[in-house]
Amino acid sequence: MSFTENALYIMKKLYFRKDKAGNLVEKTPEELFARVADFVAEAETDPAKKKEFRKQIYHHMLDKKFMFSSPTLFNAGGDFPLASSCFVGKLEDDMSSIMKAATDTAITFKAGAGMGLNFGMLRPKGASVGQGGTSSGPVSFMHLFNEVGETVKSGGVRRAAFMAMMDINHPDVEAFITSKDFIAQIRGENPGADIPDHFVDLTMGEVSASLSTYLNNNDYVSNLTGNIRKTLFEPLSNMNISVAVSDRFMKCVADDTDFELDRHKDKGVTRTVVARELFHKIALSAWRTADPGVWFIDRANQYDTVPSFGRIDSTNPCGEQSLHHYTSCNLGSINLVPFMKDGSFDYDSYAETIAIATRALDNVIDMAAFPTEDFTRNTRMIRPIGLGYTGLGEVLFMLGIPYNSEEGCEFAANLARIMTQTSIRTSIELGHEKGSFEIYETNREALIKVAVSFFDDDDEKAEIEDLIRRNGIRNSNWTTLAPTGSISLILDSYTYSLEPQFALAYHKNLVDGGVLTYVDPAFEQALGQDKELIEKVAQNGGSCADVPGIPDKIKRVFTVAHDINYLDRIKMQSAIQRYVSNSISSTINLPTEVTVEEIEEIYRQAWEMNLKGITIYRDGCKSFQPMTTTKKKKEDAPKPDLVCRAPYKRPNLLKGEIVKTKTGSGTLYTSIGLDENFTPIEIFINISKHGSETSSFAEALGRVISIGLQNGVPSDRIADSIIGIVGDKPTWDNGKLIKSIPDAVGRVLRLYSEQAKSEAHGETTLFDKGATEAVSNEIDYKNPVEIPGATACPSCGEMALVRTEDCMSCLSCGYSKCG
Template identity: 35%
Template sequence: MSEVIGLQEIFEQPFYPLNKHVDCVLPEAAITVMEKKYLRGESPEEMFVRVAAAVAKPLQDKMAPEDFEKIRFAFYNIMASRDFMPNSPTLMNAGRAFNQLAACFVVPVEDSMEGIFRDAIADMALIQRTGGGTGFDFSRLRPKGAVVSSTMGESSGPIPFMRAFNACTDTIKQGGARRGANMGILRVDHPDIREFIMLKSDPNEMTNFNLSVAVTDAFMKAVDAGEKYDLVHNGKVYGQEDAVEIWNLIGERAWASGEPGVIFIDKINEKNTLPLLGDIEATNPCGEQPLLPYEACNLGSINLRNMVENGTFNYDKLRALTALAVTYLDCVIDAGNYPLPQITEMARANRKIGLGVMGFADVCYMLEIGYDTAQAVRLAEQIMRCIQSAAKETSNKLGEILGPFPNIAKSVYTHKMRNAAITTIAPTGTISIIAGANYGIEPFFALSYTKKLADTGEIIHFVNEHIETYMQEHNFDPLLADVVKTHIFKNGTIKGVYKAALQVSKGHQDELMAMEDIFVTAQDIAPVDHVHIQAAFQKYTDNAVSKTINFNNNVSIKDIQNILRLAYKSNCKGITVYRDGCRDSQPLKVEKAVAVDPAPLVPLAM
């Protein structure tokens, strides 16, 4: 009975009814992506019912039927309200044949043919077919030219074997819905680090992998001192490299193609909550989830824009939602199946979850705060501190009620915790579209959008809905509103709108000037301000933060290197940079219109 009472206290939160389903109102874009990726002969409401029932099932035998129904209502309502969304594998697979609900996996790669082909590649295939992303540290593989004792031949090094992993991923369609994704990592002190850094100089190389260099504190000290450092494998020193030269090479390649990224592996292990189980060596494909070998983690994200009510951020609602979301994600650990017995054992022994956020940029716009301001940094810290506090409190309560995670004796915790790690900031791709929020903690990439109507071929122009709302709330007349929209369409930015508007109206000058500070986009924001936001969220996040540091096309390699160093000094656990236009193909691009007819302008449905 104590279990029932304790669980009821967690679920009986304000804002989320336990006796009825909330209305599920979805925009066209959300329904489209759900039909493409998640729905199989079901409505969105039926999908949420399916997922809620499957996720709640582990608690079914711990309470009376009427109380269990309340839990199913709670889980349904936080999804149907679009206040919270789990990672895609949970939406795709919960209650279905695979029933594999986790997104993130790390698979060890041992230095043998059996370890590579029989184990690691086969394990990767089993994970990816059910929708999971995989991370690998290839540093255990001996360097090129090392002696292979079994044949007395020479090793080809890790790079050719990495290509075998990439080719295998090409053949796998994840869960029938998406291609496989991988993270490939090599330590900066591996003898083949130069070849690794240069690997994506050919854009056709490793197309199913993100690549990151695992940078150590010792290497960064060598860079600062202008010294050489040892290249080591399995305790043997193979030579030395000039630290500054390797650091410059990382910067050059990041400038040229956005890769490799960097993870600060010692900073990650400083926060490893399970040090007696070994060091963390790799992350999931987007870098936000460092994991031990054979660990898995399921992710979920809170829609921050739904926490804003009447121009105020509702921290009480955020705390209530966090308690339900942590309990939801903890249930996912037991509700799901895992593709390998080793993963099942590790996932349930450590019980790591990754609760994060999406829609931070929406909140900045809604509260009229510039993303690149000190006020935004403070807001980021306040939001994540609130989530972290409520999440830890809930995990502690669950630990007292249901028992702590089995490996707690090997952890840093001195009190009962249900989960070895709790918070993660993920990039939130398609779930952001469902939720109607901007991706993760990223700024908006653009303020204007176009859509081609399938039936007529007509091009419709859209402006970001928050700009529409702002102009309505500040009583912009239709002529002035059209000037603002036309300026955005022609220039791809809000910058300069004050001067443009003065040509037709002398009113709303304060509001127009404020717009240039509030409605900034990724390319308007200085890279240092991107890092400041990432560091603010990292300060109160157990795992890591997925964030892209955007650069304009004309920046220098030195600019890139300075930002990599700033991320390290700001205690980020990793960093990904992207210089606009550095690849022939990129997923998002701002294009200026030559001429725009403002007549068909309508708010963007988000």
């Protein structure tokens, strides 16, 4: 089975084993999959079964039918084979427990995994503590755990993921809701104060300008300014936060009644609020910052198969796993695309893969290492697994079924039904063969009640109950839909998990300077590979909805995330959740203009349609206005101007060159027009989609600079005046820190200013070196186009980082914060 260049790049970057010096030990997918298959099959005690199963799991990975989650691919066969992505720890209302949880969290981060904790366990601010003291409240302790995440990278490679949860009836819930929104906190503490939304940007602009007055080191000032901003104005930046919303609260919202914040009534602290006002605050904060998410805690506990372990009070960082204290879950995903054969879905082969994957994930529990003894003991005691699927959106395209249709929901639900039912049946067989999980007997009745709920027919329900009672069952949980960012790209599933396609076509910038147009394969086939129409779709942000010339029947099927109404997204998630034993990680992407009231309606619909959780992401909610500070330099001896001239009369034809620069806002193309002395005289700046704010800013900057150049302002003075301006998305380009679009343009101008000086002394020119591409003023080249809702990727710098599956993933390079 061949793998795409992108898949091979991701495997090389993330998963191929390296020695201590960083040299690749594995160089092919076959070597990677052989290592993982050896690790997983080792749990089989029978030699013949071990050999057979190793071959099965190896070929399922090689054939792109199934893939383990990233921790298993990273660590299988290593010195510390951590294989779980999902961990939930425990907090109790005393200092010893808090410090133990912080230590456990640090160890979990160091091992390469994320953590979830419910801070609602801690007494509210102002409650009595010790002898005459008062508590600082749970939000204050959240900052401690945030610093743990800041200090300890996950597996030594990336910032760790953390979920902070709080019950809706906690007296400090309002402070929790706005704990990641600095402006909302200031407004709350200073009622009536006129604090503008761009207050942080204005303040940081002044800070940066002041620092630049005293420090003559652009990079140092940029880094220091970024750290100040993050420390002071971006609280809890290493955390996701969610509110554990109860059915009682949602009923109070529906009835427009008061709601008592009585989580710590025994501590003498309780308050009564208007339910709808509190509900509005949740939606408002999510509108502003995308936090908090909403988790329906009663629904999660309704499907608890091991209630003897106590109440489930948190999820993992991405929300797909509702877990008991000190438990974890290893994950894996089935790629739906390979099961499409001759225009139909191969359900028999799909069921076979589910059975193999269930056994494989169960084996991982025996072979894996865990961060602490508590996690080792509890996880092996209840043996949960998390099997899911990916590529749903692409398979719907291949079948000609619209994502936002009843038929689409029915197909997706049927896949989930087969997956969970087959996994439960396989787990029963494993229970008979290898034994049930340790506390099965204590929780048998609760487990049977949950397990049979995923079967619709009364005869099937009775059959499953009988099979469990006679054979036991190996695992306490079976299915979930988790983030699949990196592994979906390896598998060529083209879409993530249950998510719709984000863009049907878009331009991807290559490291060699070229531009590749990515096209969804099913869409390309439907258009008959019509390059002109495909380019129009790419220029339309990846959607074909408003593109002339595309038949309506194609438009109806090939919808992308921003074409789909939020109610249709909720219907799809609800249809799937009906047959998924744990939860689903999914994000509803919303346009900038969505209202707070519409977000409230999303939460109501999610609760009424029996979702276990819901996360929204409004375009632009985490973006900031660019800072516009000018670097002030110490005055050196006066420098002679390179050229001072009368207003320049532009000829019809200019020599020119294009310089490509990677910026935090996307790839920048700076076209420099040169006069007869190779002096910059005109500049055109192209970036992003035509008509966007970024594009208009770049165009205006180019026009203003050109006016200056053509009226005698030396190019080196213009360069010095804009180099060092700091934006909100600095990035690296060929070893140099690019702070903003003006900073990038200033560097280009400085390059040509210095080159003109060299030319005046008879030195070699850029033309002679062939370093850039000469163009005339008549050239017409296409601009890279923004994908709606995309931001700059921290890995490759392209404007291709999208929020999907409750996780940030890059459509360009494959970077993912999750799996």
